[in-house]
Amino acid sequence: MFYREAGQFKTSYVADQAIFPIAQDRFFMVIILAVAFVAIPMMADEYWMQAILIPFLILSLAAIGLNILTGYAGLVSLGTGAFMAVGAYATYKLTTGFPDLSIVICFLISGLFAAATGMVFGLPSLRIKGFYLAVATLAAQFFILWLFNKVGWFINYSPSGTVTAPPRELFGILITGPEASPLARYYVCLVFLCVFALAAKNLVRGRVGRAWMAIRDMDIAAEIIGIRPLHTKLLAFGVSSFFCGVAGALYLFCWLGSVETEAFDLLNVSFPVLFMIIIGGLGSIMGSIVGAAFITLFPIFLTNAPPMIGIELAADLQKHIEEIIFGVLIIFFLIVEPLGLARLWQIAKEKLRRWPFPY
Amino acid sequence: MAEVFDMFFIAPFVDMASEPVFLVEVILGGLMAGVMYSLVALGFVLIYKASGVFNYAQGAMVLFAALTLVGLMERAVPLPIAIVLTMVVMVGIAFAIEKYMLRPLVNQAQIILFMACIGLNFVFEGAGQIAWGSNVKKLDIGIPDNSFEIHGVLLNSFEITAAVSAAVLVAVLALFFQYTPTGRALRAVADDHQAALSVGIPLKTIWVIVWSVSGFVALVAGIMWGGKAGVQFSLVLIALKALPVLILGGFESVPGAIIGGLLIGVFEKISEVYWGPAFGGAIEGWFAYMAALAFLMFRPQGLFGEKIIERV
Numbered sequence: 001m002f003y004r005e006a007g008q009f010k011t012s013y014v015a016d017q018a019i020f021p022i023a024q025d026r027f028f029m030v031i032i033l034a035v036a037f038v039a040i041p042m043m044a045d046e047y048w049m050q051a052i053l054i055p056f057l058i059l060s061l062a063a064i065g066l067n068i069l070t071g072y073a074g075l076v077s078l079g080t081g082a083f084m085a086v087g088a089y090a091t092y093k094l095t096t097g098f099p100d101l102s103i104v105i106c107f108l109i110s111g112l113f114a115a116a117t118g119m120v121f122g123l124p125s126l127r128i129k130g131f132y133l134a135v136a137t138l139a140a141q142f143f144i145l146w147l148f149n150k151v152g153w154f155i156n157y158s159p160s161g162t163v164t165a166p167p168r169e170l171f172g173i174l175i176t177g178p179e180a181s182p183l184a185r186y187y188v189c190l191v192f193l194c195v196f197a198l199a200a201k202n203l204v205r206g207r208v209g210r211a212w213m214a215i216r217d218m219d220i221a222a223e224i225i226g227i228r229p230l231h232t233k234l235l236a237f238g239v240s241s242f243f244c245g246v247a248g249a250l251y252l253f254c255w256l257g258s259v260e261t262e263a264f265d266l267l268n269v270s271f272p273v274l275f276m277i278i279i280g281g282l283g284s285i286m287g288s289i290v291g292a293a294f295i296t297l298f299p300i301f302l303t304n305a306p307p308m309i310g311i312e313l314a315a316d317l318q319k320h321i322e323e324i325i326f327g328v329l330i331i332f333f334l335i336v337e338p339l340g341l342a343r344l345w346q347i348a349k350e351k352l353r354r355w356p357f358p359y
Numbered sequence: 360m361a362e363v364f365d366m367f368f369i370a371p372f373v374d375m376a377s378e379p380v381f382l383v384e385v386i387l388g389g390l391m392a393g394v395m396y397s398l399v400a401l402g403f404v405l406i407y408k409a410s411g412v413f414n415y416a417q418g419a420m421v422l423f424a425a426l427t428l429v430g431l432m433e434r435a436v437p438l439p440i441a442i443v444l445t446m447v448v449m450v451g452i453a454f455a456i457e458k459y460m461l462r463p464l465v466n467q468a469q470i471i472l473f474m475a476c477i478g479l480n481f482v483f484e485g486a487g488q489i490a491w492g493s494n495v496k497k498l499d500i501g502i503p504d505n506s507f508e509i510h511g512v513l514l515n516s517f518e519i520t521a522a523v524s525a526a527v528l529v530a531v532l533a534l535f536f537q538y539t540p541t542g543r544a545l546r547a548v549a550d551d552h553q554a555a556l557s558v559g560i561p562l563k564t565i566w567v568i569v570w571s572v573s574g575f576v577a578l579v580a581g582i583m584w585g586g587k588a589g590v591q592f593s594l595v596l597i598a599l600k601a602l603p604v605l606i607l608g609g610f611e612s613v614p615g616a617i618i619g620g621l622l623i624g625v626f627e628k629i630s631e632v633y634w635g636p637a638f639g640g641a642i643e644g645w646f647a648y649m650a651a652l653a654f655l656m657f658r659p660q661g662l663f664g665e666k667i668i669e670r671v
Contacts, residue, residue: 076470124652128659130469131413135606138599139652142645150638266599271477278474320485327481330474335463338471 003352019201036190041183049182050255056296057189058250062269063276063288064200065243070274071282072204073236074216075125079118079137081269082144083241084248085261086114089154091249092163096156103168103176107192107249114245115238117144122237126230129219141270145261164258176253185254192250193289196243201285203239212236213283279333281340290341299326385632386625391518393624394525395587398580399601400608400616401529402573407610408549409569410461411469415476418598419483420574424449425581425590430491442578449574450567457566484595495591521583528579529617532572536613541568549611603651609661619662623647 003024010016020026044053066080090110095103121140125133148154155163165176174180175188203209211232214222223229252259262268272295280291302322337344399417406414414420427448431441460475536542547555548565556562584594601620608619630646655661 070470124656128655131473131610132606132655132659132661135602135648136652136655138602139645139648142648146642146645275474275477278470282470317489320489323481323485324489327478327483327485330478330481331460334467334471334475334478335460338464338467 003349003355005353019205033194037187041186044186046182049186052296052300054182054186054189054255056292057186057193058247058255059273059276059296060289060292061189061193061196061250062244062247062273063280063292064197064285065240065247066273067277067280067282067285067288068200068204068212068243069236069240071277071284071287072209072216073212073233073240075122075233075236076130076134077137077240078134078266078270078274079121079140079144080244080273081264081266082121082141083114083118083244084251084269085144085148085264086117086241087111087245087248088252088259088264089148089163090114090245091253092165093154093156095166095168099166103170103253107246107253110249111242111245114248115242118237118241118244119234122234122241125233125237138266141266145264148261162258162260163252165253168253176257180254189250189254192246196246197285197289200243204285208232208235216283275330277340279330279340281342284340284342286345287340287342290345294341298329302326385628388518389625389628390621391515391522391624392628393621394522395580395583395597395620396600396604396624397617397620398525398528398576398583399597400604400620401532401613402576402580403601403605404608404610404613404616405532405569405573405576408613409545410548410566412461412472412476413469413610414573415473415598416480416483417573417577417601418595419480419487420449420577421581421584421597422590422592422594423452423483423487424574424578425585425594426487426491426496428578428582429496429585429590433496445578446575449578450571453567453570453574456570457563461566462563480595484592488592495589496585497589517587521587524579524583528576529613532576532613545569600647603647606661607651607654609663612661612663615661615663623651626650 003022005022005024008023010021015021020029040053062080062084065083066077069075069077087107087110090113091103091106094101094106094109098106117140121137124136128136149161152158155161158164167174167179168176170188173184175184204212211222211227212235214225214227215229215232215236219229222232248264251263256263276291276295277288278291279294280289281287299322302325303318306318333341399421402417402420403414406412406417424445428441428445431444432438436444456479460479464472464475536546544555544560544565545568547558547560548562552562555565580597581590581594584597604616604619604623607623608615608617627643627647630650631643635642
């Protein structure tokens with residue numbers, strides 16, 4: 001009833017090609033942005049910022065990166081954690097080496113480092129496909145983390161083996177390090193996510209994105225119609241790793257503050273990010289964000305739900321029950337909608353458009 | 360420069376040549392470890408062959424089977440009965456997986472099934488530890504664990520038993536696949552689902568059988584790994600050890616899993632002993648992956664995998 005494009009006439013190609021061609025979608029988007037930029041900072045306390053919102057934003061960014069690679073270009077990667085680690089450690093080296101360089105520029109340059117690493121480890125994708133490639137990206141995961149662990153230069157020979165984000169300012173406001181307020185860090189992450197999500201959305205609906213999708217659907221056919229597999233696949237690895245690298249830098253500088261390589265572990269980062277895009281929807285930017293919300297929020301919900309309804313469980317028993325519920329829910333979601341939450345949202349929109357008629 | 364060259368390309372070979380007995384020991388140790396990898400990889404291959412599912416939960420199945428066995432033995436169930444009971448549990452699980460997970464997800468993309476298996480992995484981890492507790496357990500199945508020497512080469516009786524039982528297991532599986540009607544049906548399903556269905560092979564039953572057999576393989580792997588290092592949560596991680604074996608041997612090949620496992624085992628041990636110091640140690644985490652990756656550049660389907668033929 002409310003969600004209908006009837007009467008919205010488009011008089012220019014620009015209007016026709018807009019990201020949100022329907023007025024209600026634009027309205028909805030404005031509301032979401034208003035909530036994210038104004039309402040949440042006013043309401044959320046420090047715990048919410050630190051434990052839920054900031055990791056959600058950062059992991060959304062990483063999920064968008066992986067979705068470009070896996071959802072759009074069809075190349076399954078389990079090396080997300082490693083590419084994020086490259087971003088984080090490169091930023092650390094840059095900002096300790098050149099303290100006067102703006103931290104945002106450091107983030108972006110280390111994104112480029114991550115992109116270069118991703119492209120090197122993406123080279124096998126020209127020869128191998130599917131799960132062979134997924135397992136091959138694990139080589140990147142283990143090798144890079146081992147390298148950061150072994151070579152002291154990367155961590156400035158810190159005796160404890162951890163890297164700690166030094167305090168850095170942006171426009172006179174402290175945004176990294178332990179002293180920075182959660183609010184400032186939240187805004188930094190939010191702005192990064194918005195800018196990068198917009199960039200990704202525009203990338204995937206342009207020529208590059210279509211080339212990726214053609215490669216995903218059938219690479220031989222794509223090659224025959226004139227898409228160069230080498231360029232396209234490596235570009236996908238590069239762009240994806242750039243996103244992941246920036247996310248990794250934020251992960252260290254705006255969220256954890258100090259990390260060891262373990263923080264970028266396969267089970268801590270790479271798998272959860274893969275869950276996010278599969279649950280959220282492969283080949284959907286919005287799906288990455290929704291999936292990230294689901295995967296970050298759900299365990300917290302599970303942890304807090306039993307005490308709320310008055311059940312007290314032993315800590316490790318509860319942890320195992322959470323695992324089971326989480327696993328069952330993943331399977332349940334895949335059975336209900338293998339294409340992810342983004343697809344559910346699409347179906348809901350279609351239904352709304354026709355409401356109150358069934359078809 | 361010359362020093363680095365020496366460290367990587369000369370010194371290791373000099374070491375090998377100067378102590379041949381030690382080299383033999385290292386290779387034997389690698390073969391023993393390789394057998395263990397093969398056992399896990401075998402479970403993956405069986406399921407991948409018959410249903411095209413990359414069963415990430417294999418490691419968790421190993422843990423679950425081992426935990427069940429130990430849990431039963433702690434309750435004073437004798438070993439043979441405990442093994443049978445564990446097998447019954449694994450078959451029951453195979454039925455449940457087929458009914459509640461595979462059947463609703465039939466015909467989905469491989470990555471979706473992979474994801475479902477990761478979900479299954481969580482369920483196994485949680486359920487196993489709730490049912491049987493999460494502390495490290497000793498699994499004692501009466502295989503002596505002592506070392507002896509033959510011609511100056513140090514051998515371990517437990518590892519030899521493990522290798523022999525793995526060899527027997529593989530032989531039995533090979534015979535089962537080759538000569539029984541069920542085995543033939545399994546191979547038919549692996550070749551072509553639709554053709555198999557059209558000649559009247561029940562896909563449902565085949566899936567249950569395949570998951571049961573790989574449950575059995577998981578149990579054997581669990582007994583061997585658990586007997587060596589104790590039954591604990593880290594058993595799940597041996598799945599990660601089996602992955603380079605899989606891509607080296609080929610996802611669809613039983614001999615590939617065996618030979619790949621042995622190769623990776625030997626390679627890992629040799630590189631660790633002779634090249635480890637040059638790299639600064641702790642290289643076993645990624646060396647096998649890198650080696651398998653380098654190999655894939657020349658044969659993208661692994662050693663024995665089916666050649667990938669694509670049509671437009």
